[in-house]
Amino acid sequence: MNNLIYAIGDIHGDLTQLIGILNRIEMDASGADHTVVFIGDLIDRREDSKGVIDHIMNGQNAGKPWVVLKGNHDRYLQWFLEDPHRIDTRLRSDYYWMHPRMGGSETLESYGIELPENPNDHLDAVFELAKKHVPDSHYKFLKSQRLYYETDDYFFVHAGVNNKRPLHDQVEDDLLWIRPGFLDQTEPFEKLIIHGHTVIDEVTHYGNRVNIDTGAAWGKTLSAIVIDQGVISNLTASGRVELIPRPDLIETAA
Numbered sequence: 001m002n003n004l005i006y007a008i009g010d011i012h013g014d015l016t017q018l019i020g021i022l023n024r025i026e027m028d029a030s031g032a033d034h035t036v037v038f039i040g041d042l043i044d045r046r047e048d049s050k051g052v053i054d055h056i057m058n059g060q061n062a063g064k065p066w067v068v069l070k071g072n073h074d075r076y077l078q079w080f081l082e083d084p085h086r087i088d089t090r091l092r093s094d095y096y097w098m099h100p101r102m103g104g105s106e107t108l109e110s111y112g113i114e115l116p117e118n119p120n121d122h123l124d125a126v127f128e129l130a131k132k133h134v135p136d137s138h139y140k141f142l143k144s145q146r147l148y149y150e151t152d153d154y155f156f157v158h159a160g161v162n163n164k165r166p167l168h169d170q171v172e173d174d175l176l177w178i179r180p181g182f183l184d185q186t187e188p189f190e191k192l193i194i195h196g197h198t199v200i201d202e203v204t205h206y207g208n209r210v211n212i213d214t215g216a217a218w219g220k221t222l223s224a225i226v227i228d229q230g231v232i233s234n235l236t237a238s239g240r241v242e243l244i245p246r247p248d249l250i251e252t253a254a
Contacts, residue, residue: 004034005227006235007156009203010071010196011038012217013046013106015055021224022059024235028226036064037149039196040071040158040176044103045217049077050110053138070145071158071197072176077107078142081134084127090177096120103217108133147175150191154227159197160209163189182209184250194225203234207247 006025011018025036038056043049060066072090076097079086088097097104098119105115108126111133116122148170149156155167160182162174167190174182179198188208196213203212203223210232216222224235225243233240 004029004032005037005151005154006034006224007037007039007194007212007227008224009039009212009214009222010041010199010216011043011046011052011222012041012073012103013043013049013052013110014216014222015046015048015051017216017222018052018055021222021235024237025224025226028235028240034065036066037156037194038066038068039156039194039212040069040145041073041196041213041217042068042071043077043107044073045106046103046219047106048110049103049107050138053141057137057141067149067156068141068145069149069156069158070142070147070176073103074142074145075176076102076104077134078139080104080127081130081139081142084123084130090173098126147172153191153230154194155189155191156194158195160195161189161193163187167191185209186247186250203243204249205232205243205245206249207245210243 008021042052042056056066056068080097095102105119108115108130113129113133115126119126157175159176160178161167161170162178162181163185183198193209195209195211198211199213199215200211202214203225210225212223212225214221214223226233226235226240231242233242
């Protein structure tokens with residue numbers, strides 16, 4: 001029997017949309033063998049990052065065929081729980097995890113933490129609160145997330161790949177962060193890349209890659225695709241809509 005593969009875009013703490021997408025997948029799969037790949041960025045910006053992690057962990061513990069990839073936002077919380085002063089050098093110099101646009105504060109608040117005003121000025125105090133309120137099982141879950149998942153024909157990753165390196169020899173920062181040199185790449189990769197990280201208006205097949213991040217971080221739609229015998233479709237509320245490759249489209253790096 002054909003093993004269906006589903007991939008879910010960047011969730012960013014939107015538990016309500018996640019549950020809706022998972023229900024949609026269960027209905028579409030109709031009991032067939034399948035794998036669900038979470039493309040990373042489970043947390044930050046929306047209101048229930050803790051609930052998202054709990055839901056995914058509970059599903060995996062119950063034997064759901066779920067593969068969870070690491071996004072740059074997932075790594076923020078992991079790193080913060082290890083060293084609150086650690087700096088992600090790929091982040092803009094004027095940004096930090098608890099910057100109003102990054103979502104770290106919303107994530108910590110989802111764990112019931114009452115943050116001080118200007119939490120980045122009180123990192124050690126916030127760190128102590130986080131160690132108290134964020135379960136160690138959540139930290140271990142974030143730390144153990146995979147950087148990619150691949151089949152014979154497809155390579156699933158959060159941000160993308162560096163085409164100057166073989167797929168088996170990628171650098172973690174590129175897998176979690178890359179935009180320039182990937183989004184504007186028109187030549188084929190070793191495999192078709194399925195990714196998120198960069199928000200677009202609708203799921204798009206660019207010929208050599210498929211971007212499935214449609215902006216749940218900002219209150220827009222959470223998207224998912226299904227791969228069935230080589231056919232890639234957007235899994236909408238009305239059913240499958242086959243994605244037509246558009247190699248003529250070039251997405252500019254943000």
